[in-house]
Amino acid sequence: MKDPYDVLGVAKSASEKEIKAAFRRLAKKYHPDQRPDDPQAKERFAEISQAYEILGEEKKRKAFDNGEIDASGKPRFHGFEGGAHGDPFAGFRRAGGGPGRTHFEFHSSGFDQDPLGGADIFSELFGQAFRGGAGGAKRAKRPEGLGDINVVLDISVEDMATEAKVSAIFPDGRRMAVKLPRYVEDGQTIRLKGQGAETPFGDRGDALVKLRVRPHPRYRVEGRDLHVDLPVSLRDAVNGAKVTVETPTGKVAVRVPAWSSSDRTLRLKGRGLPVKTGGNGNLYAHVRIMLPEGGDAALEALYRKAEA
Secondary structure, three states: OOOHHHHHOOOOOOOHHHHHHHHHHHHHHHOOOOOOOOOOHHHHHHHHHHHHHHHOOHHHHHHHHOOOEOOOOOEOOOOOOOOHHHOOOOOEEEEEOOOOOEEEEEOOOOOOOOOOOOOOHHHHHHHHHHOEEOOEEOOOOOOOOOOOEEEEEEEOHHHHHHOOEEEEEOOOOOEEEEEOOOOOOOOOEEEEOOOOOEOOOOOEOOEEEEEEEOOOOOOEEEOOEEEEEEEEEHHHHHHOEEEEEEEOOEEEEEEEOOOOOOOOEEEEOOOOOEOOOOOEOOEEEEEEEEOOOOOOHHHHHHHHHHHO
């Protein structure tokens, strides 16, 4: 993984505002919807999102700066960094022992003990899982958090409303379809078991997918309710009419009462977002009276006559 500061193009001394501005600029530039013909856009966007996942949160940024986590958000094991090619156990080297014995010496932290004779460094670090039994060494248990990766997934209001299946791109380039639960909210994290990075223990960590709701050009979200502007002609506002309202789950015909003023609100019950306890929120359509483009000679004549 690349250094998140390099990915966002900011200095390590950058302020929270500068980091957020850099992310917004790059996310807008490389969003797959903006670059449908660029096959690298999705990977670049995922890389940008992962970098902001680290630097956009104060605790994670501090942990990264202190070397506690790496660029993918995985915890670092101090004293093992000397391993080549990311091997956390490469700091151990085989040393000669007596017949039938092999011991290891760990020099990068000053540790030099025979794990078979005294303190077992594996057991000290990871508990009893590394101790050998009568049949040989037992399979090690992966420490909690090891191999976990963090993924940011942008979803739409329509995705939230329809329990959609969305595509997540992992930092290592893998793509996976994620079925959203019935109830999701902005900032929620979904754990995908065994879909993280490979570990020295022969398995994978988990993928922690953080959901981020994209701003919508039509809907305004307030809790589990949605608000939308409903353009209505002056004629329909005066006489009343049946008009079509776009909802996240499809179009709905509603009746605009006669003599409706702008900002009159029509409630569409149950057309909002799913509620955790069951059911759905509401959708509120706000009437917006629109005058005809280019003018209306008959309407102008009517008002001149009324003013005479």
